[in-house]
Amino acid sequence: MKIKHVSISILALVAALSLSGCETTGSSPEVSGGNVKYGDSKAVETLTNEFGSTDLQTIAEAMSRSMVQSRVIIAGNRPLVTVSEVKNKTSEYIDTKSITDSIRAQLLKSGAVRFAVDIDAMKTQTDELMRQNNSGLYKKTTQKKVGNMQGADYRLEGNITSIVKRAGDVKDVYYKFSLQLVDIENGVIEWADEKDIRKTSGR
Amino acid sequence: MTPLFRVLAAVLLLVGIAGPAANAAGIEDKIEIMGQLKDVKVVEIQARVRNGLLFVQTEMENLSPNTQQVFYRIKWLEESGFQAWDDEAWKTLVLYGHQRQTLVSSAPTPMAKDFRVILHTKGKDQQETDRDTNTSFKY
């Protein structure tokens, strides 16, 4: 008797599942198997207290907003900046390149700053120049000349540090991201700012 | 004029907002509330232009004795009412019981001439489901 009951309820469950599975297809511009959804890419993420997307976004936003207010940029002559290294001094795998990329994108979009290729992109840049000039494959008039690359006026550099503490079930992480803008010719720091973030998690 | 309705007509004039924004007669027009905002009140909003960039100062007060968490972001608008910048990341603000807190936001671009403060709190049922997921295993 019991077994029969169980099997009937399993049957019902299977039927219910197969019925509900069909509903999503066809009637809307979504083909979905159930548990995957697109979410708000700007939503506040607090799944774990490791460095996350919200931290990246808020740091990039705070830094770029602060930098466009600096004196050298307000002056309005759109200085040329290059991104140097942001050192990761935490023991978490944080891709600081991805943070500086966001900062650079926002600054470029604001129109207040121009950027020169950084060291990482240098090889691609010189390779391209060399190919145009040395391969003999390109039309003379369209060849980009060697020796016209512009030297940056300022260098953007910084670091990210963290303090992690655990006590019992509570884990507290404090991140500090500092960034500075250095005049390459005279070594003067023209602007610097910090953004700190505290994340605490309890079990 | 209560602080609640201290409209920044003067400020807006200074900013040079024309059209519908200038006619706005209350803080409400500068705020968009999503979800519920029962215990948190926006006390004051001020705006001014510094070095060509629009600055917005929002003052909020927690009316309840409990700590409240508010999500907020600013929507930056051009003169024409078009959005001047991408959606900002949502940010969190923690308000302790009866705390007043001031937020200063600066526009990312000189194109931004107007703004909306978008506020979001967790709805009541949302808070409950959150509590549920906390007790079970969560990623």
Add this chain to the structure above:
Amino acid sequence: MPRSRFSSSLLLAAVVVLLSGCGSMRSYDGELKQTVGMVKSGSVTAALQDLEKNNSGKEENKDLLYFFEKGELLRLTTEFDNSNQAWMRADAKVHEWEETAKTSPEKLFGQVGSFLLNDRTRRYDGFDYEKVLLTSRIALNHIGNGDWDKARTEIKKTHEREAIIAQVREKQLEEAKAEAEKKNVKTTYKELKGYPVEMFDDPEVTKLANGYQNAFTHYLAGFTYEALGEKSLAAPGYRKAMELRPDLPRLGGALEKLDNHKQRPGYTDVLFVVEAGTAPARESMQIPVPVPLGQRFGVVSISFPVIHSDKSTAAPGQLMVDGKDAISLDSITNIDAMARRSLKDEMPGIIGRNIVRAIAKGVMQKEAGDRGGLIGSLLATAFTVVTEQADERSWRTLPALISIGRAQIPSGKHQMTLAGAQDSKVLDFTVSGSHAVVPVRLMSGSTYLMQSKAPAAFEPSTVVANAEQIAPPAASVNQVEVISASSERDTKTQSKSSLVSKKRKK
């Protein structure tokens, strides 16, 4: 009435035997002893054939272990692509586990069947340290092929995997505690008479932070990111390795060098990875445990796994390059100790399950005896004997010990000798590019060099390459170098077979 009771228990026994038929009757330890023995005597081809013979079933029924071992054996023959093919199958299975861990971790904690049956009938999900090492080894294969970008993907996967494991284990620990309290099982491994507790009390085991994080994986992550020019990611790799092994001061050098070091032109930064021995075996040990049976207590013999270390291969303390430059080796990861640590962490669960099962079985045996007379009792006893074997499964071809050494040496051909290795053969190897990994595996009398191809993409970034000179693919060094005193013939067939497989691909 008695008849139906008897037949139902008979049915149960039959079902149980049927169910267990697939996995529990095989002796993994026995199979792998033989396979590993072949590798130790220098004959990987035979070992591969042996593995295939033992896993001759349908492709889709092959389990995680088969792919673990197959990938490792193919790596020894430097067939990096084939090795990764096998390991990616293993990786897919681990990924399945991860998905379950993310969505419904409670499913992982007690696979239901095992309460009644033996642990060996549980699906083999791999130990945590195996899951973490898997992606590291796939990355090593990619580096062997000169593909650092693909290696980076695997290394990033390792970080994510570690995070998932950490969360699951934390949760599991809590749950196991609650469960033990509920079931009132208070026995710990310390109370098992005759159980070799000393294997858990070794300082090598007690100093481990947990059963899944290993310093080698993080050091390799640091090295890979450094080779790719991503210092901000390389730093935490080295830092984590240091945190996991604070007793190895030389690891700190990598971090200092990351900031202050200038690559000498014409030199290659080489990471020597010397792996020795094989991962330990798990064997069954019968221990009498008192359990409550109805109103009285009875003593039931329960089998528990014990770790049997492979002591065949000593790890060398240093290696010599070209007979003059001595490079010190640090034993950065002790997989033998990690296996013991994993078992130690597992013991409360194993004891709990075994005691619950012993009670159930005792009741069944008694009942069968009461109701079914001699035949029933016999049947039940047979069932007891068959199922009472501990879970002996684990990834056996993994090394017991991983040591690393690092040095800058001129790019080009070199010779290496390993101090203290049983096999004192001179190994020829070639390094090129800015960074290279030279992996060597010592197994008893045999030495395997898993020589990397040149990472062609990593010319020093300061050199402006002339566009017309498209860099020729690095001269391929003799890729297969199985150096074994005992079987010269096997070496030859090996090189031939791998050459053939390479040609076929083209």
